[in-house]
Amino acid sequence: MSKKAFTTLALLVITSLVLVACGAPSSPTTPGEAPSAEAGCSDAIGCVEVGPGESLEIAYALTVSGATAFLGEDSRGAIEIAVAEWGEIHGHAIALSGEDTGCNIEGGQAAGVRLAAQPNLLAVIGTNCSSEAVGGLPAISEAGLLMCSPSNTAPGLTDPNENWAPGYFRTAHNDLFQGRVAAEFAYNELGARTAATIHDGSPYAEQLQAVFASVFAELGGTVTFQGAVNENDTDMRAILTSIAADSPDALYYPIFEPAGNFITAQSSEISGLEDTVLMGADGLFADGFPGRSGPNSVGMYLSGPYVAAGSAYDDFLGKWADQIGGVPPSGFHAHAYDCTNMVLTAIQSVAQVGADGTLLIGRQALRDAMSATSGFAGLTGNLTCNEYGDCATGEALAVFEITQAELDGNWPPPVVYQP
Amino acid sequence: MGRFFGRRINFGDLVVQLLQVVVLVIVVVALYNTITTGRYTSRHWVSLIFAGLAQGSIYALIALGYTMVYGILRMINFAHGEVYMAGAFSTVFLAQHFASNGFLNAQPVLAITVLILFAALVSMAVAFLLERIAYRPLRNAPRLIPLITAIGASFTLQYTFRGFYGTQFRSYPEVTALRGTVSLFGYSIPIVQLVVLAAAVVLMFVLYWYVERTKAGKAMRAVSEDKAVARLMGIDIDKVIVTTFLIGGALAGAAGVFNGLYRPQGVYYFMGFFPGVKAFTAAVLGGIGNIPGAMVGGLVLGMLESLGPNAILEGLGIPGANQLKDVIAFTFLVLILIFRPQGIFGERLREKKV
């Protein structure tokens, strides 16, 4: 390029850039406000217009890669089934897109920013890990989106003084509840009077074992040891030796695989733990966990989400086998299914259908419809949302026992206790 | 800064001396506290020591590969942990096959030998490709460049095997013959720990013999001393380097199977990364480039990880001691290198070489 040409071109580009900058809408406008000039939208935070022939857009934000992919795949399958069941709303197809969140705060935030940038997006189903929600919720909420999480269990997310933000809902029970169920089961049903806990440094496990320990002590039991390992540790003999020094009645480790596999297997080698009952939580509630942990997992208890067997759930599992194949890999699929159905029901109820089939959906109206959900008959029970987005019933939780059948490939394990 | 302390006293030395005293006092106090509580009996300690030795054996086998490559090429083969993973991960399927058709428990010695050979073969193939594709073209580049290549190769291998075999965790089947314990001085020790330890020691001695006593080993040592002179002596440098990588790979593959026998769970694509870092730590601890050093470094590191949290951290009243076991390992590494910069066994290398 000649000098003159370069100079001209450069000047042109700079001018156009400056023009773009001046013409750009000032930054913090929410994408949802763009169509608010349209006639008929009187929503406080904007509307989404879905023209004839266009699809309604919803998205998932789940951890579908990496070590926690089983959680994301479990939820994603359920969302896909629910979307396929609905087929269409007022004659508009439902388009499902998605973002991977990677079970960390940065991944959650990146996904949140990307989802918030989609101008016609209505709702997000996700996230899986609570830290993802801490990162992603601000952007998603600011963009006027509706968000429903199947498996965020951190108590702070539905506490307005902590991380809660408008538009956030969840169908997952929170840790306070699950930790209590596990402790009550250990104390009342197993008759345990001493217990030890292990966490793996994840916020989820740490919280859960803390709740377990405090409830267990409250009930009159003694917590002999509260320890921690790292998620990549493989040799658990040292911590198990520390625990074995007190020979507790129960050992609660609400952590993930593979660390959970190692603890389960190696606890059989440590003298002093022969009579200790092993207990895990939904992080280990995965198809194949008994097989991967070996024979010592027989007799272990897992607390986790539970769906009462019934025609609806059997129907769901049948669809899973048809559309996705096999059985759901973890325990939050029913919660994801309920989330999706509640969100789609809310969309259906607030959409204003125009003469040519155009839908006008108010974002605040959508949020209001969601929080007005009451007695929604879902797989996890009858769901009613409170003003800070807690929709979980608390019924959908149980303790499962792994038996020889699970070691041989059966899943899910039988329920032995329900609160 | 040093000038504040006058001419003779080196600022760094002063800090080092101080540190030495502080660390020693802390460790002694901690050990005293732990032992006086009487929480653990000698039975506990012995079982932790053997668990540490078994873990250390696996580190040592991987560390041998690090140390040999470093000795010859003066490069950190950061992807060596992935070579170990490749062998362990690929062999798990064969092991499951052997278990399901009964071969594993009918002929345990033969079956395990086959598994080890298979794992060694896979790891050797990976190590060979690694050298051929990623390292050989860069042999004369500044040393940071092969380091970055090695990091890239490490990612590539992890996610390649993830693509091949999927994200699921796998487990080695249980070998009945290795279950159970033997009695040693009145303490019962799991057989599998002794087997792993013995195998590692034997392999180390074979390697030592190979490097010190055979002609090929002599060529290896010559290349490690001075490549240019070695070439003048008629040594095929490329061949020596490839051999080094192959030996390192074979040992890593064997380590993969031993790891699978000792701790069958958690076989997946990321299983090599941390053992790789630990093995490298072990190699540096023992004096990098030194074969018995790698062995000793591995065993020391394994024992530290096994004993450290209970013996030292609990004595200091630190909660969640076990999650800090890597802190102990790395702190020990730093201390060793401060007091003995060439590692436990390392000869004082010429400054330039280090």
Next chain:
Amino acid sequence: MSEARNNTAPSSVWKSVLRFGLVGGAIALYFCMVGMVAAFDQRFLVAGQLTLGDLVLYVGPFLAGLSTARALADRTAWQRLLFGLLAGAVAALPSILIMLFSQQVNIGAVFVSLSSPLINILTFGRGLPDGLPLLVGVFGLLGLLGAAYTFLSQQARNAVNLALLVIVTVALFSDIPIRVIEKYFSARVARAIFQGNALLPLSAVVLSLLTVGLSYFGSLRAAKKKVGESKKPERLILGRYPINQVLSWALVIAFLLVLPQTDRVLAHVMMFIGLYVMMGLGLNIEVGFAGLLDLGYVAIFAFGAYTIGILTTQAAIGTFGLSFWVALPIAVIVGVVFGALLGIPVLRMRGDYLAIVTLGFGEIIRLLALSDWLSPLVGGAQGIVRIPSPSIAGFDINSPERYYYLVLIGVALTAFLAVRLRDSRLGRQWMAMREDEDVAQSMGIDLVQTKLLAFAIGSASAGFAGAIFAARLGGIFPHSFSLIISITVLSAIIIGGFGSIPGVIVGAAVLVGLPELLREFNEYRFLIYGILLVVMMLTRPAGLLPTDTFKRELESLEEGDEGMNNPVSAGG
């Protein structure tokens, strides 16, 4: 791949066909087996015509044909084309063998990607026996194309490469242009160019013709000019600098200022790139200037982030509740102090020992942040949440764009500092120390002081970056501070061009920006990242934008013998 020379005997011709064919086939098979071909089969680049999966699959046979034709440079054109075609056909063999084998033995249970969707793709949906000849034919055709490619002139080749690059880039990152077009024009315009994420065939053709035309025209003119005119003196001068240079800089700055305004996702990604640029510039002082190989740089980043977290959080753990602007200088100071403190024990270590010890420091800091022991102080596993966003005089910094500008200020400050230091007395002392510690010491350089200053000053920008990181995320968890950050920063320096400041920016953009923008390929982002690192180091070891010194030293090395005794072996 080495090239055959001179007169190729018939046997060696077949050997090259077989060799390059099989290597190409191995590449194709590799992409099949890691699952990329099947996973990207639905990702159209050109709507209805070309998927990303196809592109990945076709690389192998194309290269086979290309390499074969190159190796047979002394043969006639027809022979080269023919053998290229054959090599392409041979490249189908490995995939065919595996597929046939999988019919006999159930290896699909082990290799998860070897499933019916993959076989469907490879046989073009025609089932196993019928589809195979078609696969051979298609691969042969690609081999032919590869061979034909060698006949193109340099200009034409550049033009074709560029056109392909432009199409793939636009299609891969299509969500950004689509959003920008929708924002400034209308959704209808976007739909006229794109369909879903893919380019419409017509727009792909127009785009490629445009690129080919422009590139060809440009290179012709350049060639003509090279022959025709001698170098004319600069006429347009602005102050001390030629106007071209001033304009280039203005262009870059305008882009940096305006680009994030166009799209929020872009702003978010550019902000993260900026954080890594800051850290890269800081680490460059340690590694590039002073030759201290530090793999634990993330520790300082963590110190910066945790300082902000503890001092400003509104959660129960924070008792200070300071404003961000008060906490920011404290974070930088904490970074500097701990940088120097961590530097003390490693003063006497060199090279690889330094690398492993600093790596250990990084892990120690992360584990301590995570530990139950320190959790009353730093939050432990629960991290620190509710970190407020900073505001100046009522102006909240709460959106990606605004954080981006904050980061941009940080980058500018760091870059300024780095340039001034490089050219200062201290900078020359560092470089002298990097080249040879003993000589440097005998020249009167105080090694202790110089090293500690490198650690301390290099740490300042990581403290700064960590502070912004914490405020942007609104919460920090120990898991965010893993080894991968240290590795990424170091790689960015080296990919960009060792010791070069623009290089750090480019390196960070490639290593942080690409994976972030390509999140939809999350399953494969680290694989692509790894392959990129290796290929980059093999083909351009000096980096994308190397400094002249480093390039020269590297070139002299290529001719020389031993790498480790050379001064640029900065790690040594």
